[in-house]
Amino acid sequence: MTKAEKVQFTINTLQEIYPTIPVPLDHKDPYTLLIAVLLSAQSTDVRVNKITPILFAKADNPYDMVKLSVAQIREIIKPVGLSPMKSKGIYGLSKILIEKYDGVVPSDISLLEEFPGVGHKTASVVVSQAFGIPAFPVDTHIHRLMYRWGFTNGKNVVQTEKDAKRLFPKELWNELHLQIIWYGREYSPARGWDLQKDIITRTIGRKKVLENYRKTKKAR
Known part of the structure; x- marks a missing residue:
C-alpha cells in the first residue's frame, strides 16, 4: 500500500x-467542556465524569466558580489527581473569563492557551468539540x-x-x-x-x- x-x-x-462518535467528556457548553478537559490531564474520562457533576452542581459558570475558594474547588476535584494545580487553574481561568471576556469562552486557540492550566491540547479539544473549528x-x-x-x-x-x-x-x-x-x-x-x-x-x-x-x- x-x-x-x-x-x-x-x-x-x-x-x-x-x-x-460520542464525546468522551460530559459537558453542556464551552465552559464546562473547558473545565472537564483541564481536569482530564493525567486522569481518566470516567473519573472526570464522576466528579464534574458534583463540581458543576455548585458552579457551572465562571461567575459561580469564583465564589468558591481554591481550597473548596481542590477538595471537590481531589479524586481526579493533581488537584492543587488544577484548582488554581480553574479559579484563575474563571476570573480571567469574567475580567476579559464577559464570562464567555473564546474560540481562539491562542487566547485559550493564555489561561492558567490550559495547554495546546486542551485548547484544541475545546475549539474542535465546542465550536466545531478544525483542530487535531x-x-x-x-x-x-x-x-x-x-x-x-x-x-x-x-x-x-x-x-x-x-x-x-x-x-x-x-x-x-x-x-x-x-x-x-x-x-x-x-x-x-x-x-x-x-x-x-x-x-x-x-x-x-x-x-x-x-x-x-x-x-x-
Whole structure:
C-alpha cells in the first residue's frame, strides 16, 4: 500500500466502526467542556465524569466558580489527581473569563492557551468539540497509533500533530481525532494489545511495530 492508500484505509475503517462518535467528556457548553478537559490531564474520562457533576452542581459558570475558594474547588476535584494545580487553574481561568471576556469562552486557540492550566491540547479539544473549528488534539492514544501505523516518527506530540494535519483532510480532523481515541482504547491499547482485533495496525502497521509485537508474544 502507498501512504495515501494507508491513510484512506484508516479513514474508511474508522468511519465504518464509528459512524457516530460520542464525546468522551460530559459537558453542556464551552465552559464546562473547558473545565472537564483541564481536569482530564493525567486522569481518566470516567473519573472526570464522576466528579464534574458534583463540581458543576455548585458552579457551572465562571461567575459561580469564583465564589468558591481554591481550597473548596481542590477538595471537590481531589479524586481526579493533581488537584492543587488544577484548582488554581480553574479559579484563575474563571476570573480571567469574567475580567476579559464577559464570562464567555473564546474560540481562539491562542487566547485559550493564555489561561492558567490550559495547554495546546486542551485548547484544541475545546475549539474542535465546542465550536466545531478544525483542530487535531493529540493525546496518548493518537500519539501511539500514529506511530504504530507509520504515520509519524513518534518523537513528540508536536510532530505527531503536524503529521496528522498533513496526512488527513482538514474537514475530517474533528471526527478523526475522536475516532482514533476510541479505536485506541478499544482495539489498540498500550497494554493488553491483541493484534488480531486491531485491523488497522495489522493491515498497515509499521514493520518494526509488528515485529516487536510478535517477539513479545513468543517470549510469553
